[in-house]
Amino acid sequence: MVNYRISDLMTCTIADMLKDGETVFHGVSSQMPMVAMHLARKLHAPNLVHLNIPGGVNPSSVKQSSYSSAGSDLVEAGESYFPLDQIFDLSMRGKLDVAFLGGIQFDINGNVNASVIGDYHKPKVRLPGGAGSAVLIPTAKKAIIWRTKHDPRTFVEQVEFVTTRGNLWKIVTPLCVFVFKNGKLQLDSIHPHTTLEEVQKQTGFELIYDEVRYTKEPTAKQLQMLKQIDPYDYRSVEF
């Protein structure tokens, strides 16, 4: 039995979704996917292409990104320069394999809200905005969303505002992994520390699943590598 935290599990689960050779992008406020991408490159996907907003391709280290996943440290540690506007263009022409995106609210039909709660023009809550989501979720081959909050206000029957939808592939939460299949958000796996009842209780729509699978636990090798590449635990900043 290996010892790990939810943030470790989420990071390793995300890393396992990435394949060798894929072009993968993360934006701002994205420390967890940044670490997961680096983990994948260090273990099973050495040829994964790590892209980010400042433009540092394949940064050799992510240890300096303490408060930002869009800082110049990624360029300094990178092997070449390929900035945001060109990453967007890359996605538009169908050559971005995976994009990591956020959001505040998600519904059973795969709609994502990162914009507002309440009226768009005079909102009750103005959210940060979808950043690249509205153009990347439809154009990247696969969009992965991670959210460190899983409650009935986050996973709802219908979002209050549709910032975007499209090639949403997976959503990773502290309780489970959802997969978007046949136009619906379906349960892919639940994490080992939780139960189907708990996931259902924290989800605002009826869960769809054929069988209950458990998320793979992080391996000792993954955890050891995480300690090495992320010694300051940036992967947990959202917890």
Place this chain on the structure above:
Amino acid sequence: MYKLQSLKEAAGTISNQSTVALGGNVLHRAPMAFVRELARQEKKELRLVKTAGAHDIDLLCAVGAVGTVDAGFVSYETVYGLPPHYRKAVQTGEVKANEHACYTVISALRGASANVPFMPVSGLKYGDLLEHNDYFVVVEDPFTGEPVTLVRTIFPDVAVIHVQECDEEGNAIIDGPKFEDVLMSRAADRVIITTEQVVSPFRIKQNKEKIDIPAFLVDAVVHVPGGAAPASCYKKYDVDEKALREFIGLKEKQEIIEFVRKYDKKDYQHERRNRTW
């Protein structure tokens, strides 16, 4: 041509309701000294343009200087959290938030750079942003008959860009990530550079292939070391965590004015316009 100006002079050329493109990205290389001067000069109804903003947009919202914000994302990233003043201003209806998809800001600026009224965007296909915003429209591609989304061009009156090195004529070099700054300098009607260092034309000429913004595009150069603080400036300084946290906690307008005042000495230290290299 000699273009060095004081911060006061350069900010004085910005009229109320101007469309202002701000350089940098989130907590990095934002033109904060210039932003503070816009606040001191009590500008009103500015139309701010940026792919992803943070302290710059939040501060101008806090002093009531903003009319609209065209951006894909406004937040301080996870560690510092959401921008309280921007949120409040949008939620009370004082500021209009024109949400973009970052890329559509880039497209809208590319439109200005090439002087066309709109740009097609291939990725923006679904969602309420298309329905609720009048700067996006879906039309029929005249060549194929397929639907295509257009974004209306944003023509900035001025781009304000903070750089590490610039000569007195305006040849500017950005160290590290350039974000959208080079594009902004081509899209805006006027360009104001604030710079950490004013270097000699001789030194700039030795690095001419590194010049990101050539002098002929630049209208004014302002020498203001520390001009991005409390945001970071690559190779010069990192974020000022204490100042950012202090600012995010402020509530009253008077407190904001005090916060800006604390930077007066630093922002004005090179007010004299003589040669400094």
